[in-house]
Amino acid sequence: MDSFLFDLDDKLRHNLSNTLLDADSKFMLFLDTFIDVINTHTPLVKLSRRKTKLASKPWITKGILKSIKTKKRLFRRKIKHHNNVEYLQTYKKYNNIFTHIKKKSKIMYYKQSLTESKGNLSKAWKIVNEIINKKKVKTTILPLATSTNTSNPLDIINMSNILNDYFVEI
Secondary structure, X not given: OHHHHHHHHHHHHHHOOOOOXXXXXXXXXXXXXXXXXXXXXXXXXOOOHHHHHHHOOOOOOHHHHHHHHHHHHHHHHHHHOOOOHHHHXXXXXXXXXXXXXXXHHHXXXXXXXXXXXXXXXXXXXXXXXXXXXXXXXXXXXXXXXXXXXXXXXXXXXXXXXXXXXXXXXX
């Protein structure tokens, strides 16, 4: 934190010492300097697909991750010894218990999240939409004619044809 503040102070003093700039230019210079210092001290790290997927499921705990490894190990053993009924039964029993624990963990996570957002309706609705996996729908803009002159009958016909084509495609 100290080195961040020191670098920020040093670069701001160096970059903003020019008093000939107007307020907009100084602000843009400040913003560029601030972003540059942030990027040097805390660079963004791209997450792997696995970590991104894991981050999208916050109810998965370290214990569940261990159970996933165990389940995979039991599955490989079941496949390797496909004639052995004991391995099949062990895998099935473990998989059923594991599935039950996963569902319980997800339910507990969302119950806790909804309890924490108890006075904040927008946060509560975000959680509800996350539960039902509702995604925001992108709105499309109608492809209207670029000409705003509607006194010409050809423009009106052209605009109506564009709208007809748009709604037929939908």
